[in-house]
Amino acid sequence: MTETDKNIDVSVWRGGPSGGSFQRFEVPRQDSQTVLDVVAWIQQNDDPTLSYRFACRVGMCGSCAMMVNGEPRWTCRTHVDKVLKNDRLEIAPLRNLPVIKDLAADMDPFFDKWRKAGGVFHPTKSRNDPVEEISPLEEERQNANAGIECINCGVCFAACDVVAGNPDYLGPAALNRAWTLLNDTRDCGSQSILAAVSQGGGCHNCHSMGNCAHFCPNELSPMTSIAGLKRATALSILRSGS
Amino acid sequence: MIRPHRSHPLWLAFVLHRISGLALALFLPVHFWVLSLMLTDRERLDGFLLLTENAVVKLAEFGLVFLLAVHIFGGLRLLAMEFLPWTSRQKTAAAAAVGVSILVSGTFLFQAI
Numbered sequence: 001m002t003e004t005d006k007n008i009d010v011s012v013w014r015g016g017p018s019g020g021s022f023q024r025f026e027v028p029r030q031d032s033q034t035v036l037d038v039v040a041w042i043q044q045n046d047d048p049t050l051s052y053r054f055a056c057r058v059g060m061c062g063s064c065a066m067m068v069n070g071e072p073r074w075t076c077r078t079h080v081d082k083v084l085k086n087d088r089l090e091i092a093p094l095r096n097l098p099v100i101k102d103l104a105a106d107m108d109p110f111f112d113k114w115r116k117a118g119g120v121f122h123p124t125k126s127r128n129d130p131v132e133e134i135s136p137l138e139e140e141r142q143n144a145n146a147g148i149e150c151i152n153c154g155v156c157f158a159a160c161d162v163v164a165g166n167p168d169y170l171g172p173a174a175l176n177r178a179w180t181l182l183n184d185t186r187d188c189g190s191q192s193i194l195a196a197v198s199q200g201g202g203c204h205n206c207h208s209m210g211n212c213a214h215f216c217p218n219e220l221s222p223m224t225s226i227a228g229l230k231r232a233t234a235l236s237i238l239r240s241g242s
Numbered sequence: 243m244i245r246p247h248r249s250h251p252l253w254l255a256f257v258l259h260r261i262s263g264l265a266l267a268l269f270l271p272v273h274f275w276v277l278s279l280m281l282t283d284r285e286r287l288d289g290f291l292l293l294t295e296n297a298v299v300k301l302a303e304f305g306l307v308f309l310l311a312v313h314i315f316g317g318l319r320l321l322a323m324e325f326l327p328w329t330s331r332q333k334t335a336a337a338a339a340v341g342v343s344i345l346v347s348g349t350f351l352f353q354a355i
Contacts, residue, residue: 070246095247159247208320210252210332223252223332230324 006087008080010038012050013092016101022090023047035068035075035083039091039103052103059217062153066103067092072158074217095158110154110171117174118196121181122189132186144183147176147225149218156212156222168201172212172222175203179225182232194229194236203229255316255336262313269306300354308347315339 006029011022025042036054043050054064059077066075068083069090083089097105125132134141156172157163163171170178178197181187197203206226213221279287293299319335329335 072247161248161253207256208252208323209248209256210250211247214250214252215247221330224328224330227324227328234325 008038008084009088010042011088011090012039012042012103014050014102015099017099020099020102022092029080033080035066035073035078035080035089035091036064038080038089039066039075050103051101053105060151062151065094065153065155065158065217067095067158072155072215074153074155077217094154096160096163097154097158105154107154110152110157110173113170113174114152114177116196117170117178117202118189118193119174119177119181121184122187122192124186124188134185138185140183140185143228144180147180147220147222150176150220151218153217155215155217159211159215161209161211162205162207166201166205169205170197170201170203172206172226175206175229176220176222176225178203179228182229194233197229198233203233206230251333251336255319255339258312258340259316259320262309262316265309266313269309297355300351303354304347304351307350308343311343311346312340315342 007026008029010025010027012025014020014023025046027038027041027046030037036057039050039052040054043052052064052066054076055061056063057076059074062074064075065072067073067090068075068078069085069088071083072094073083075091080089091103093099093103094105097107097109100106136142136145150173152173154173156176160169160172162169175197178193182190182193187193203226206223208223208227210223213223216222276287276290279290294303316336316339319339322335323332
């Protein structure tokens with residue numbers, strides 16, 4: 001990366017579970033600089049006590065999501081050029097999650113809700129059975145394929161206003177996972193998934209604001225998955241009569 | 243000011259649906275009360291009906307028809323989203339609901355003036 005003579009005025013949220021405030025840093029502007037590069041520069045050159053989370057740096061692991069100028073983003077793939085406003089950046093931990101320290105959010109509630117939404121695979125075969133042949137052309141497989149590239153970054157969870165207003169709401173990522181499993185013909189837990197996603201805080205709490213689909217860095221549409229779950233649960237009730 | 247994570251068409255469609263629903267919920271009891279005057283106090287009802295000749299009231303009626311139309315078409319959009327096969331044109335559907343509502347309420351206004 002080439003350094004330029006410009007600096008970025010960066011406000012970084014510092015603090016812990018009980019609260020905190022923004023601290024300002026001057027970071028040299030560089031070509032092709034990502035928001036994660038900015039955070040790393042501060043930690044390596046200005047304040048080594050700054051805490052944040054990252055792993056792969058290439059948009060695979062889903063560890064580095066943060067709020068950037070008020071929007072949830074995967075910071076390793078977000079170029080500073082695209083989000084800079086008046087040479088300023090405001091970086092904060094992911095919204096709707098407890099903070100561990102500085103920019104590191106506690107992801108436990110996010111993954112707890114994955115399990116609560118029935119997101120654990122329910123196998124129909126053992127390792128001794130032959131591998132089942134699945135046609136990629138089947139409608140159900142295509143529905144599942146549309147949602148399986150989720151990297152669990154928590155961006156949709158942070159973007160969702162229903163999550164912010166209802167602590168029991170399972171959230172877009174967990175419901176998207178449930179939808180992919182429901183469409184997976186190798187999974188035999190469809191009734192338990194439908195029961196899990198129609199409980200209080202389930203798919204019917206979604207107000208279809210579309211923040212999840214708008215911000216998903218992998219361009220998935222949890223809103224589509226949730227609409228599918230709403231349809232599936234309604235049909236299930238009509239079919240069972242209760 | 244709308245916070246950055248909310249500045250996109252479907253969030254605005256959500257807010258419009260909520261605001262129109264709340265406004266209609268406030269309007270309907272008053273509407274039914276005015277209608278009840280037909281049975282209880284006809285002179286007072288006539289007084290209310292004369293108000294509709296006022297330009298400000300006509301403008302308010304335009305607003306009311308818009309709220310009603312945008313709530314109906316927005317609601318149909320949501321029902322279609324949740325019960326019909328998925329289409330990726332959700333922003334277009336939201337824009338169409340607002341467009342049709344403007345057409346309906348605009349037609350009402352032009353007929354009224």
